[in-house]
Amino acid sequence: MYEVKIATSEQEREAAFTVRKKVFVEEQGVPLSMEIDEHDQTSSHFVVYDGPKAIAAGRIRSISSEVGKVERVCVLKEYRGQHLGVLIMNALEEHAKTTGIHKILLNAQSYAIPFYEKLGYGVTSPEFMDADIPHRAMEKQIDLSL
Template identity: 50%
Template sequence: MLVKTAKTPEELQDVYRIRKEVFVEEQNVPPELEIDAFDQSATHFIAYDEETPVAAARLRITDEGYGKLERICVVKSHRGKSIGKKIMQKMEQEINQQGFHKAKLNAQIHAQDFYQKLGYEVTSGEFMDAGIPHVTMIKNV
């Protein structure tokens, strides 16, 4: 399993293809909400199983000094194989390398336990984003 920063046009296409599969096709998120203005400035991550792209995510540094972890997704066929954990660890390393020590994300309610096992704590009440219930979570990294 290889988790890396997506830098080439092909790697970025893989990122967007996975996000479309998981969020747009599987979770019915409108395409115009899935791709947004932050994609241009974010750092994107991709995970490969051999040559097959299987997970994606993006990271932004916010004005508050948080590394904001977003669009974290693993294709259905590869869930439960610790790929999500590996991509999270890679993003947390990147936050540290950029000189920051706090991570923040908006977790879909069904994934809240996954993030809690990685040390994230809920800091908000439940809210809706793209028609899906979420909570905000933070962690010192």
């Protein structure tokens, strides 16, 4: 049984960083200096666990009182295809609602655009490069009344 938790301890934050390093740094070749950034201190981090093992992560940060940005969503390679991305995105969106955020922005790696479109996100930019990986900006309006 998988469990999504918001990181409330340094140990849980480190678990999120470990997953991110495996996916983005080791697997995709993103420099560590770009992966761990100044926004990590002010973001809310989420971790998906399979028992004691951290297997997926993501973060959300406030851009303004009503706009948030989802970043660093990732799932360990051996756990992909099990809808963990949906699980973590739902947790990030629920957190956004509780903090009054009604619009979420994100920069999706281009191959992941269909995944985010299925969750209701729309593309808002032409393709651009980030860490030598093609991306497109996306956004979604969040209904706070639900």
